[in-house]
Amino acid sequence: DGIIMQEQTDEGDQVVEIYQPVKAYGNYCFQGEDVEKGVLLFEKGTQIRHMHVGIMASQGIEDVQVYSVPRIGVMATGDELMPVGCALMPGKIYDSIGYMISGAASQQGIKVSGPHICGDDAETAERLLQKALSEADFIITTGAISVGEKDFIPALMQKMGADLLFRGADIQPGTPTMASRINDKVILSLSGNPYAALANFEVYFWEAMARMTGCRDMLPQQAEALLADRYDKVNSHRRLIRAMGKDGRVFLPAKVHSSSVIGNMDGCNCFIDLEAGRSVKPGDTVKIRYIKGM
Numbered sequence: 001d002g003i004i005m006q007e008q009t010d011e012g013d014q015v016v017e018i019y020q021p022v023k024a025y026g027n028y029c030f031q032g033e034d035v036e037k038g039v040l041l042f043e044k045g046t047q048i049r050h051m052h053v054g055i056m057a058s059q060g061i062e063d064v065q066v067y068s069v070p071r072i073g074v075m076a077t078g079d080e081l082m083p084v085g086c087a088l089m090p091g092k093i094y095d096s097i098g099y100m101i102s103g104a105a106s107q108q109g110i111k112v113s114g115p116h117i118c119g120d121d122a123e124t125a126e127r128l129l130q131k132a133l134s135e136a137d138f139i140i141t142t143g144a145i146s147v148g149e150k151d152f153i154p155a156l157m158q159k160m161g162a163d164l165l166f167r168g169a170d171i172q173p174g175t176p177t178m179a180s181r182i183n184d185k186v187i188l189s190l191s192g193n194p195y196a197a198l199a200n201f202e203v204y205f206w207e208a209m210a211r212m213t214g215c216r217d218m219l220p221q222q223a224e225a226l227l228a229d230r231y232d233k234v235n236s237h238r239r240l241i242r243a244m245g246k247d248g249r250v251f252l253p254a255k256v257h258s259s260s261v262i263g264n265m266d267g268c269n270c271f272i273d274l275e276a277g278r279s280v281k282p283g284d285t286v287k288i289r290y291i292k293g294m
Helices: 050-058 097-107 122-135 153-159 194-213
Strands: 071-077 111-118 137-140 163-167 179-180 185-190 220-226 239-247 249-251 271-275 287-292
Touching: 071 122, 097 111, 097 137, 097 194, 111 163, 122 137, 122 153, 137 194, 153 163, 153 179, 153 185, 185 194, 194 239, 239 287, 249 287
Parallel strands: 071 111, 071 137, 137 185, 220 249
Antiparallel strands: 163 179, 179 185, 220 287, 239 249, 239 271, 271 287
């Protein structure tokens, strides 16, 4: 009723010398010691990762019912945009938003088509959107949603018969953000400024993915933290401020907070989610939203 590890013997064959006492049921693996009968392995809505696959395999589970993986399409608008890999022409910039959003979604196992770059041309945009509607479950556009003469997305959504879900977010940056629906598929239209697009993407996209996949793990973590640095500005809208959260405190490593700047985001892992009209000082408790995947 006991087992001795071979390292505690002289490994004799016919006669063996044992160097420790034999304990009843010592070194046994008992039935149910890993998973007891009747125990729920995972809650519904759990995002299946490699550890879950191993646990299911240990129980001989070959198949499990899952939600389908969402497919999203990403379209960046603007005559000034160029794809990465091309020589930059005068007056042009590289499309950073499309790649950033596509990478964030891909990192969570979501299938991505794009980023597709479209100039300031409503007809081309309509063709790309019609194609995306036939292939994707959720579509993201960037740019062309403000009040300039080239901001054609709102009029295009109306022309395509979309139901307007909302237009204008009480969030800085990214106030012009809008969302529409065509044939039960959502088109989330974000600002053309990289940081504004990222901030509003984090607020709206993961909520939608959590609903579509039934998976709460899609939602970013939110917490409270003590403000470690000064932030003197009082904003008229809810403000998402790039920051670094660590050990219950939140820091402002970035000195520039322009909506067009993302080069300082490498030192950030969250946003301070600051209420409209609120004045804060170091030591105050603030809400933070961790950036998904950071």
